[in-house]
Amino acid sequence: MKVTSSTTTAKPRLTTSAMIASIAAEGQPTRAAPFGHALIELARRRPEVVGMTADLGKYTDLHVFAKEFPDRYYQMGMAEQLLFGGASGLAAEGFMPFVTTYAVFASRRAYDFIHQTIAEEDRNVKIACALPGLTSGYGPSHQAAEDLALFRAMPNMTIIDPCDALEIEQVVPAMAEHHGPVYMRLLRGQVPLVLDEYDYKFELGKAKQLRGGDDVLIISSGLLTMRALEAAKKLEADRIGASVLHVPTIKPLDVETIVAACRRPGRAVVVAENHTIIGGLGEAVAAVLMRERVHPAFHTIGLPDEFLAAGALPTLHDRYGISTDAIVGSVKSWL
Amino acid sequence: MTVQGHNVSLHERARRIRCHALRMGEVQGQGYIAQALDIADVLAVAYFHAMRYRPEDPDWEERDRFLLSNGHYAIALYAALIEAGIVPEAELETYGFDDSRLPMSGMASYTPGMEMSGGSLGLGLAIAVGRCLGLKRKGSDSFVYTLFSDGELDEGSKWEAMMSAAHYKLDNLIAVVDVNNQQADGPSGQMMGFEPLVDKVRAFGWFVQRVDGNDLNAVVAAFDAASAHQEAVPRMIIADTVMGKGVPFLEARERNHFMRVDANEWKLALAALQDGSQL
Numbered sequence: 287m288k289v290t291s292s293t294t295t296a297k298p299r300l301t302t303s304a305m306i307a308s309i310a311a312e313g314q315p316t317r318a319a320p321f322g323h324a325l326i327e328l329a330r331r332r333p334e335v336v337g338m339t340a341d342l343g344k345y346t347d348l349h350v351f352a353k354e355f356p357d358r359y360y361q362m363g364m365a366e367q368l369l370f371g372g373a374s375g376l377a378a379e380g381f382m383p384f385v386t387t388y389a390v391f392a393s394r395r396a397y398d399f400i401h402q403t404i405a406e407e408d409r410n411v412k413i414a415c416a417l418p419g420l421t422s423g424y425g426p427s428h429q430a431a432e433d434l435a436l437f438r439a440m441p442n443m444t445i446i447d448p449c450d451a452l453e454i455e456q457v458v459p460a461m462a463e464h465h466g467p468v469y470m471r472l473l474r475g476q477v478p479l480v481l482d483e484y485d486y487k488f489e490l491g492k493a494k495q496l497r498g499g500d501d502v503l504i505i506s507s508g509l510l511t512m513r514a515l516e517a518a519k520k521l522e523a524d525r526i527g528a529s530v531l532h533v534p535t536i537k538p539l540d541v542e543t544i545v546a547a548c549r550r551p552g553r554a555v556v557v558a559e560n561h562t563i564i565g566g567l568g569e570a571v572a573a574v575l576m577r578e579r580v581h582p583a584f585h586t587i588g589l590p591d592e593f594l595a596a597g598a599l600p601t602l603h604d605r606y607g608i609s610t611d612a613i614v615g616s617v618k619s620w621l
Numbered sequence: 622m623t624v625q626g627h628n629v630s631l632h633e634r635a636r637r638i639r640c641h642a643l644r645m646g647e648v649q650g651q652g653y654i655a656q657a658l659d660i661a662d663v664l665a666v667a668y669f670h671a672m673r674y675r676p677e678d679p680d681w682e683e684r685d686r687f688l689l690s691n692g693h694y695a696i697a698l699y700a701a702l703i704e705a706g707i708v709p710e711a712e713l714e715t716y717g718f719d720d721s722r723l724p725m726s727g728m729a730s731y732t733p734g735m736e737m738s739g740g741s742l743g744l745g746l747a748i749a750v751g752r753c754l755g756l757k758r759k760g761s762d763s764f765v766y767t768l769f770s771d772g773e774l775d776e777g778s779k780w781e782a783m784m785s786a787a788h789y790k791l792d793n794l795i796a797v798v799d800v801n802n803q804q805a806d807g808p809s810g811q812m813m814g815f816e817p818l819v820d821k822v823r824a825f826g827w828f829v830q831r832v833d834g835n836d837l838n839a840v841v842a843a844f845d846a847a848s849a850h851q852e853a854v855p856r857m858i859i860a861d862t863v864m865g866k867g868v869p870f871l872e873a874r875e876r877n878h879f880m881r882v883d884a885n886e887w888k889l890a891l892a893a894l895q896d897g898s899q900l
Contacts, residue, residue: 336758360754363788365781368747372785375751378736379759383751398741399778403748406738407729 300598389430419560435565499527690745743776787826834860
């Protein structure tokens with residue numbers, strides 16, 4: 287059969303992807319492998335730093351570290367229980383393992399090993415996990431929608447959800463300064479650069495207000511801070527003043543800053559996160575506000591409590607309400 | 622010291638480890654007593670023949686590490702740590718009570734000389750791999766010993782760790798498997814067949830020996846051969862043991878994974894050990 291070419295100008299078909307760049311805004315500047323390069327910088331100063339992975343070095347930006355420090359790199363094969371048990375052992379001997387895999391494998395498959403051999407023993411292990419939340423179109427096997435809920439429940443665990451390349455570069459040395467286990471949600475590959483416009487400096491445990499606005503306060507972490515900033519600009523065009531409070535440290539939570547920002551009379555509060563609405567930042571903030579007797583109009587934006595579809599990331603972000611336009615629409619219809 | 626003279630001493634060490642464990646069992650009225658009795662000979666050889674450590678300084682950097690993977694054997698390790706002078710004998714009375722440093726399941730943050738938190742099974746060999754890698758990075762010649770049970774072979778993590786230990790040529794790793802053929806639900810081999818164990822472990826690239834774990838001479842020889850072995854490979858000692866070893870009426874008991882022992886039986890058990898004729 288002869289195939290005739292189409293004469294309509296169809297939109298290009300979006301392909302399935304697990305690359306952050308595919309959900310960056312058009313024209314957004316990016317930096318390549320900020321985690322890997324920051325780790326190299328750290329390792330030059332700290333000889334106890336070693337890198338470990340379970341067959342995902344190339345996919346967690348650890349390969350650049352491996353190339354620079356081949357004798358400080360441990361390939362543990364596709365074995366996440368061994369990966370985290372081994373990291374505990376290296377930490378017990380005085381080393382500081384930076385361990386990478388995908389967030390689904392750390393949170394779901396190796397949870398007991400992280401709980402018992404790392405968190406309970408308070409080992410100095412830094413866990414950096416790619417594909418947090420909905421940053422893969424590969425379906426539930428690769429979508430770590432519940433990693434924050436799981437790790438928030440684990441005593442001793444510090445949790446960081448950085449927004450962009452600049453923040454990742456600052457988070458890596460901060461992880462090393464903190465003694466004890468840290469879980470970081472890793473954005474890998476070509477990572478957008480956002481916070482350089484906001485005179486931003488990461489501090490462990492601190493929430494930072496990035497922009498002011500009188501009508502609504504958007505509290506967000508990770509990738510959703512990038513989206514919140516974009517949404518705030520669009521809302522401004524509609525004469526809705528949106529303030530953005532970035533909360534990169536999910537645990538321990540900066541209760542003081544969050545409560546102070548939410549106390550402001552007449553301003554509604556929206557928490558936006560790249561995570562299921564169960565057990566993440568939204569519920570953490572809600573609980574804090576209830577305890578502190580602060581009761582603003584309150585709304586959460588996050589992933590639904592269901593197994594998410596496979597497909598193209600921009601489509602999925604629209605469908606599940608965490609694209610910029612979806613956030614703008616959600617805020618406007620709710621206010 | 623002659624081998625014979627050494628073994629007489631080890632015989633007494635093993636007997637006293639059993640007695641310490643029984644006395645701890647008595648204060649709770651129950652416990653993993655059968656395992657403590659079966660593994661006492663291996664622990665006596667580890668702590669009084671093979672391992673390098675300083676009782677007054679349990680974190681001494683040059684020590685050999687002992688990782689107890691099967692945390693429910695804590696009562697056995699506490700008994701060895703008491704006998705080694707790392708834990709004071711008086712603390713035996715606190716075993717399993719609130720605020721004790723000797724909880725029912727072994728935890729690193731509680732007990733001097735306890736190198737890892739076990740309890741959840743299948744953790745120890747993976748941690749041991751990391752310890753061995755770390756010691757090699759430091760240029761240390763210390764060994765990492767780890768004890769786990771035949772039941773733990775059901776856990777996939779054990780096989781992940783076995784592969785990696787051979788891959789990284791961890792000749793500073795000596796793993797001991799207690800084969801007492803007893804798990805929570807019944808005989809280990811019936812829960813999940815693990816034989817032929819020697820062939821499997823050898824095929825994974827390990828130097829492996831299988832011995833009667835209640836024969837002190839055989840255990841000493843196995844530990845010596847493990848540490849002296851010249852190939853750059855990890856080492857395993859498979860120790861076949863008898864649950865309740867040394868106390869005939871406990872050896873004969875069928876429900877022996879977690880033992881409830883009647884109040885009057887503790888003294889009978891201790892008496893059997895004092896007599897020593899059964900060992």
